[in-house]
Amino acid sequence: MIYTDEAVFIHVPKTGGMSVTSFLINALDIPVTVFAFARAEAHTRKQAETPFAAGKLRFVAGRRHAPCDVAARDVAAAGLAMPPLAFSVVREPVSLMVSYYKYMRTPKVWKQRGMKPDNLTGAPKLAMEEDFEGFLRKVDFYGMTDDQIADYYRPHGFARLDIVALEHLGSYLEHCFGHHRAFDIAELKQRNTSRGAGIEVEVTPEARAVIAAKYPRMAETHARALERPWAAG
Helix, strand or coil: CEECCCCEEECCCCCCHHHHHHHHHHHCCCCEEEEECHHHHHHHHHCCCCHHHHHHEEEEECCCCCCHHHHHHHHHHCCCCCCCCEEEEECCHHHHHHHHHHHCCCHHHHHHCCCCCCCCCHHHHHHHHCCHHHHHHHCCHHHCCHHHHHHHHCCCCCCCEEEEEHHHHHHHHHHHHCCCCCCCHHHCCCCCHHHHHCCCCCCCHHHHHHHHHHCHHHHHHHHHHHCCCHHHC
């Protein structure tokens, strides 16, 4: 999660959140507070590219990924004033699950979870053992049901929540933060650790059917958000 006086960014896994975090740390003229696990503080601070960005960066040990109600409580617990809005990003479910599958196959994830190639468990183990369709049938996205994912898109605790399709992320950031002097949307760089999996994923009709059955609400949320091109204001 990212907090500023202007908006809170609700970080949904695998929806460009690390790119947004790095970008906003450097693009905004105002203090930026990053909530993440304590072990991530050094990495977070390294993302500040200028002394000015480093000086206004604040770090709070907490949850990087939190649905809206939890995020609102974390903001209050940190003694921060509630900003006028929050926003979260929604990704098309098939693209999301392909990314998740690839991510679970990367050594970086195994290391973070204290695993090695010869002792994998859970989602990483299944990602290595199963093809994409088999993985989908046995694994939920970060262990969440469709209804639990929907909590990232319910405005509990916030006066306003903007739900942004990943395809419109750049234009939305410009819509919200383009008035900052340091803002340059060309500096929004895609960071995709799933690329490290080094595989091509075949998405069969059967795999699409599994995703459609598991995540109908996410698909509906994405379809609605896709109809709102924020570049048009």
